[in-house]
Amino acid sequence: MNSSQRQEVKLSWEDPVTSEYQNLLVQIPIALGRQLNQMPGEIAQRQVSRVVLNSSAVSRYHALIDWENNSCVIRDRNSKNGILINGQRRKNTILESGDVIEIGPYEIIITWGGDNKKSIFETNRSQIFFNPITNSLDSESEGIPSVVTTASESDRFPPPEFATPLQVSLQDIYTSGLSVDEIDYLTIGAGIGSFVFVDCLRIFGVTADKIIALGIDRKPYSRYKQLCLNSQIPLKERLRSNSDSCPDNIWGFPSYAWREAWHDLLRLRLFDAIGNLWQVFAEPTLAQTYTPRAGNVFDSIDREIKRIGWEKMYRYGRVLAIRKTTDGRYAIAYSRGTRDKRERAFLIANYLYLATGYPAIKFLPDLQAYREETQDFQSVVNAYEAHDYVYENLKKRGGTVLIRGRGIVASRIIQRIYETRRDNPNIGVIHLMRSPKPKGNQFKKAERFVENHFEFQPFNWPKACWGGDLRFQLERADSQQRQSLIADWGGTTTAARKDWRDTIDEGLREGWYKIEFGQVEKVEKEADFLITYIKNKNFKSTIHLQTDYIIDATGLDADVKVSPLLNDLVTHYNLPLNFAGRLAVSNDFEIEQMRNSTGKIYAAGAITLGGPYAAVDSFLGLQYTALRAIESLAASRSPGLKKLSPLNSFQQWLKWLNNRSPDE
Amino acid sequence: MTPTLLGRWQTRIVLFATVGALFTLPFALGIVGPDASGIPFLVLFYLALLGLIWDVLYNYLQQFRWDRDWPAVFQLIAGLWEAIFFSYLVEFIDLPGLEPGVPLQWFAIHYSLVWLGMFAATHTLMRILFPYWRFNGGQLF
Numbered sequence: 001m002n003s004s005q006r007q008e009v010k011l012s013w014e015d016p017v018t019s020e021y022q023n024l025l026v027q028i029p030i031a032l033g034r035q036l037n038q039m040p041g042e043i044a045q046r047q048v049s050r051v052v053l054n055s056s057a058v059s060r061y062h063a064l065i066d067w068e069n070n071s072c073v074i075r076d077r078n079s080k081n082g083i084l085i086n087g088q089r090r091k092n093t094i095l096e097s098g099d100v101i102e103i104g105p106y107e108i109i110i111t112w113g114g115d116n117k118k119s120i121f122e123t124n125r126s127q128i129f130f131n132p133i134t135n136s137l138d139s140e141s142e143g144i145p146s147v148v149t150t151a152s153e154s155d156r157f158p159p160p161e162f163a164t165p166l167q168v169s170l171q172d173i174y175t176s177g178l179s180v181d182e183i184d185y186l187t188i189g190a191g192i193g194s195f196v197f198v199d200c201l202r203i204f205g206v207t208a209d210k211i212i213a214l215g216i217d218r219k220p221y222s223r224y225k226q227l228c229l230n231s232q233i234p235l236k237e238r239l240r241s242n243s244d245s246c247p248d249n250i251w252g253f254p255s256y257a258w259r260e261a262w263h264d265l266l267r268l269r270l271f272d273a274i275g276n277l278w279q280v281f282a283e284p285t286l287a288q289t290y291t292p293r294a295g296n297v298f299d300s301i302d303r304e305i306k307r308i309g310w311e312k313m314y315r316y317g318r319v320l321a322i323r324k325t326t327d328g329r330y331a332i333a334y335s336r337g338t339r340d341k342r343e344r345a346f347l348i349a350n351y352l353y354l355a356t357g358y359p360a361i362k363f364l365p366d367l368q369a370y371r372e373e374t375q376d377f378q379s380v381v382n383a384y385e386a387h388d389y390v391y392e393n394l395k396k397r398g399g400t401v402l403i404r405g406r407g408i409v410a411s412r413i414i415q416r417i418y419e420t421r422r423d424n425p426n427i428g429v430i431h432l433m434r435s436p437k438p439k440g441n442q443f444k445k446a447e448r449f450v451e452n453h454f455e456f457q458p459f460n461w462p463k464a465c466w467g468g469d470l471r472f473q474l475e476r477a478d479s480q481q482r483q484s485l486i487a488d489w490g491g492t493t494t495a496a497r498k499d500w501r502d503t504i505d506e507g508l509r510e511g512w513y514k515i516e517f518g519q520v521e522k523v524e525k526e527a528d529f530l531i532t533y534i535k536n537k538n539f540k541s542t543i544h545l546q547t548d549y550i551i552d553a554t555g556l557d558a559d560v561k562v563s564p565l566l567n568d569l570v571t572h573y574n575l576p577l578n579f580a581g582r583l584a585v586s587n588d589f590e591i592e593q594m595r596n597s598t599g600k601i602y603a604a605g606a607i608t609l610g611g612p613y614a615a616v617d618s619f620l621g622l623q624y625t626a627l628r629a630i631e632s633l634a635a636s637r638s639p640g641l642k643k644l645s646p647l648n649s650f651q652q653w654l655k656w657l658n659n660r661s662p663d664e
Numbered sequence: 665m666t667p668t669l670l671g672r673w674q675t676r677i678v679l680f681a682t683v684g685a686l687f688t689l690p691f692a693l694g695i696v697g698p699d700a701s702g703i704p705f706l707v708l709f710y711l712a713l714l715g716l717i718w719d720v721l722y723n724y725l726q727q728f729r730w731d732r733d734w735p736a737v738f739q740l741i742a743g744l745w746e747a748i749f750f751s752y753l754v755e756f757i758d759l760p761g762l763e764p765g766v767p768l769q770w771f772a773i774h775y776s777l778v779w780l781g782m783f784a785a786t787h788t789l790m791r792i793l794f795p796y797w798r799f800n801g802g803q804l805f
């Protein structure tokens with residue numbers, strides 16, 4: 001590139017908080033840093049493009065990209081943590097199109113000239129939706145429609161009364177002739193988040209007849225279990241979850257490790273029992289972190305389902321719209337029909353708790369494009385889709401798999417392939433990563449541990465995010481600081497399990513597992529193979545990788561606007577979203593703009609990421625959310641809810657222990 | 665666990681005043697140990713006081729850990745360290761009310777019981793009585 005051309009360059013990166021793709025077309029010179037006003041607005045009478053990167057690992061004015069002797073050069077501005085170019089530490093260096101600049105948790109790709117054409121990563125729709133009827137991932141589904149339109153306008157649902165006014169009147173709803181029920185507490189989703197909330201309500205004194213959980217699956221863990229099984233966590237496998245993170249037990253005692261130890265002891269497996277207890281005693285420093293088996297977690301939830309009478313409170317339904325009512329409550333329009341039979345109804349509730357989980361599954365745009373073009377849904381899959389046949393075929397015929405993403409799901413898939421290789425050693429893995437990872441995230445005095453380009457952390461956030469000083473820090477922070485903190489603590493990590501680390505070492509040594517770096521240009525089908533074209537930094541040219549399968553293990557996140565229900569709510573009431581594009585909630589998880597005299601709406605789970613709490617999408621985080629919401633409800637004297645004194649809490653715990661109903 | 669400094673202090677004071685006092689009572693009444701006296705309670709008081717200072721150090725060390733946590737095994741090491749430090753301290757310094765030469769074996773028994781009781785309480789009773797406690801870094805108020 002020539003300086004006289006004043007060409008635009010493109011900076012693109014994956015947002016460390018939401019993992020959405022960001023693209024910026026800017027003119028050189030470019031300043032990169034944490035604070036706008038610390039970066040120069042002009043250099044030698046040329047306007048500077050200032051790019052703000054929010055993270056404490058980024059210095060206020062971190063680096064400058066400018067022309068020097070007709071080359072594009074990046075200079076480190078005495079930053080505290082330095083810069084990496086294509087994984088190598090550099091002070092000053094000449095940049096080439098396609099180079100990866102790493103600053104703190106940001107991995108920015110710079111491109112110009114012919115490389116600058118609109119990238120496939122700029123397409124909008126790159127998700128897989130859950131089928132509204134079956135609730136399983138369905139690449140042809142469009143998600144839950146927010147309005148069911150039928151032939152005649154009078155048959156519209158939700159009815160026209162829901163269309164414009166901010167409040168609907170009860171009278172209008174009753175005259176519709178459809179079934180209407182009234183309830184004090186309603187939770188939407190009926191997944192793990194809803195279950196934990198209902199469990200807390202019951203323990204805090206609310207009787208089952210005051211609660212409804214509305215959702216598509218009878219079991220609260222149905223969707224979760226499906227995602228676990230698809231992403232290769234069979235029931236006997238261990239989750240990535242803390243021992244005292246128990247969705248069936250708000251106290252976290254006895255934790256899963258204690259229960260497992262007890263179970264082993266009864267079967268006279270003394271060493272196993274001691275092993276489990278040693279793990280929770282010494283983790284994560286002297287022992288590998290204990291995590292419960294998936295099957296044990298589901299069984300424990302089943303027991304709690306019975307104990308609290310979940311089945312009496314659960315109701316099948318797909319929620320289409322939520323409106324404030326003129327009497328200070330909320331009207332919920334939902335469909336409870338099946339494919340063949342249409343049935344609609346309303347619920348009127350005083351308090352709402354939204355826990356609808358992931359609106360959709362993220363799918364890499366180049367893979368989405370490949371699928372749309374070829375209609376091949378078999379060889380290119382998302383790790384969260386059912387894809388067991390891939391391993392069956394590999395077992396029979398061998399082959400090569402390309403894995404994208406380096407988080408926990410990638411680890412599972414490698415484990416599964418490792419196991420399959422025992423039956424057929426002719427299986428290879430190419431692990432494609434965008435850039436090398438020589439160094440982990442930094443936060444103040446601590447740094448995350450890295451090995452073989454995997455970044456390790458016992459859980460998906462540093463532990464103190466759940467209930468330590470990091471939780472308080474985030475809660476106190478303003479929106480901009482929150483963005484920086486979440487960028488520092490989050491990112492793609494996996495658990496430092498010894499078996500996984502050994503597998504990677506073994507695979508690298510034996511050559512069946514390879515790591516490649518580069519950015520994908522496109523994926524095509526040639527003969528019987530998939531060809532992934534990547535820009536490879538070492539060869540400075542396009543190379544192609546030939547594989548039989550591609551598995552996208554990059555992530556789950558999706559914007560709340562992807563959910564028709566939430567999108568309708570956000571647009572109808574003009575609700576603010578936080579910097580991560582999720583629902584803005586108060587420190588006790590209320591959507592304050594939805595307050596309707598005494599009526600309140602709370603939100604939990606992934607739809608609140610970017611707010612006062614980092615670990616919202618976890619068992620323990622969902623329990624925290626439920627406790628905060630209940631504390632706030634109790635303060636406003638909502639029906640049947642009592643503050644839990646230490647004595648009450650102890651009595652409730654004894655009931656849990658003896659498997660007796662909370663209201664006995 | 666992931667305690668905050670405030671949480672460490674509050675939990676320490678509460679546990680010393682309850683579990684600690686309970687386990688000290690038999691020693692003070694002379695049911696266990698040499699003879700009935702207020703000394704075991706004085707020892708308990710000094711241990712708690714020193715502990716509040718140690719907590720500042722532990723909290724500082726925690727900042728170097730990525731997870732900002734405090735594994736149970738660290739609780740044990742800290743407990744041993746506090747005991748050793750205290751037994752040397754009474755050897756060499758006259759703490760008001762404590763004469764040098766506190767019988768070491770009785771101190772060891774008293775201290776171990778108090779420590780075990782408090783360790784067990786942080787992993788069981790505190791969680792059962794105060795469901796918010798573990799989410800608040802050990803803060804109760």
Ligand SMILES: Cc1cc2nc3c(=O)[nH]c(=O)nc-3n(C[C@H](O)[C@H](O)[C@H](O)COP(=O)(O)OP(=O)(O)OC[C@H]3O[C@@H](n4cnc5c(N)ncnc54)[C@H](O)[C@@H]3O)c2cc1C
Pocket residue numbers: 135144188189190191192193194214215216217220221223224227228231239240241242245317318319320355356357358556565604605606617618619620622
């Ligand atoms: C593979 C995997 C492993 C995980 N492992 C762990 C772990 O080990 N430990 C941990 O703490 N966390 C883990 N998590 C994270 C988290 O705890 C779970 O995802 C958990 O299920 C989140 O609960 P939720 O209630 O937010 O969502 P879900 O459990 O998914 O429930 C949401 C429900 O809402 C329903 N819904 C959505 N829209 C509507 C509508 N309009 N009308 C009616 N119903 C609707 C959906 O059908 C769904 O059933 C894991 C997540 C995944 C995907």
